[in-house]
Amino acid sequence: MDEYLAETELCDWSSEGISELVEDLKNKSKDEREYAVNAFYWVRDNIYYFFIKTSKASDVLKDRRGDCFGKSNLLVALLRANGIPARFQFQLLKGDALSDVIKLKMGDKSYFKNFHITHALANVKLDDKWIRADCTRDKYLSPDRANEWDGKTDTIQHPFLIKDLGYDYDVKDYKERSQPKKFVNFVEIYRILINTFIEEERYKNAGIRLFTNEETRKMRRDIYDRMVDAMRTNNRGDARVFLWLTRRFFAEQFGLDIKVLERSAKNVKYSCSCCVSDDAYEYIGPYLHCLDQGMAHGINPEMEFRCNRTKDGIGDVEIINKDKGGYYRPILEILGRGLKNLLKR
Secondary structure (H helix, E strand, O other): OHHHHOOOOOOOOOOHHHHHHHHHHHHOOOOHHHHHHHHHHHHHHHOEEOOOOOOOHHHHHHHOEEOHHHHHHHHHHHHHHOOOOEEEEEEEEEHHHHOOOOOOOOOOOOOOOOOEEEEEEEEEEEOOEEEEEOOOOOOOOOOOOOOOOOOOOOOOOOOOEEEEEEEEOOOHHHHHHHOOOOOHHHHHHHHHHHHHHHHHHHHHHHOOOOOOHHHHHHHHHHHHHHHHHHHOOOOOEOHHHHHHHHHHHHHOOOOOOEEEEEEOOOEEEEEEEOOOOHHHHHHHHHHHHHHHHHHHHHHOOOEEEEEEEOOOOEEEEEEEEOOOOEOHHHHHHHHHHHHHHHHHO
16 A cells, blocks of 8 residues: 555655645645545646646646646645555547547548547545546536546546556556657647647637747747658658648548649649638647648758638648659658658557
């Protein structure tokens, strides 16, 4: 049982900030159960849900942001700091677990059906009974998915649960095993884009924006830089390579309806339905533009991406290549690099 009260590198419950919060929660609680419930609700609604890399519980408290791993880690830290045994439970979820915040216009297709997600939540031991306490979603982001908890019974089972993956006293080793080792640029781009959808959904539900202008600029630049790095090849590509990549890796996955109007090494024009709704595009659109511009400049630094979105959600896209570039060699290089990464995993 001592391991479920242990302080670890990530679950650093004796840190100054956590200790201060513990005292505040203790002063508002008449017994252990009420303390556990108060800690649950404090983490649920004061730590805003975002896809953030796993970090120390004290950092989650300081930043006021965390994913299921981070929020559960802070809750476990608050419980252990008051002598209440707590552990981590891990689960495998369907990708549709994110469908309430990543809202895409894809017709009858589901972008999430081929994805699985590793989920972490806290278990609390009260009266010699382990109780599930999932504090992941804050009420400002997910009014219908924010769990309630009485300290006596389990929070409801996750609606997209595939299977349980077991329990542990710490998150570090499990998270390291579950983190992708390859395609790091794409993983980070994906993380940023998810967070932009989360930010927009929270704003729509509660009028709360958390990213500062400086953070927004940095995130957009990061998407651009990572996409340039991911697409950079030894052989510069032409405008047709951009079209090939868009069709192969984005069109079907995001339900895009691409109609090619012009196709040459120097110039490609096509119309494309946008998977982002009109009301969300104003905020999310600039991130997507950085993604597309980064892909163009990665293929060829002299290539430009231009898009004029019409009121009906259709984008008139033009790819202009101002430099020499080939078609087959860059494509073979991209495919070869992807295959090499897959074989190394």
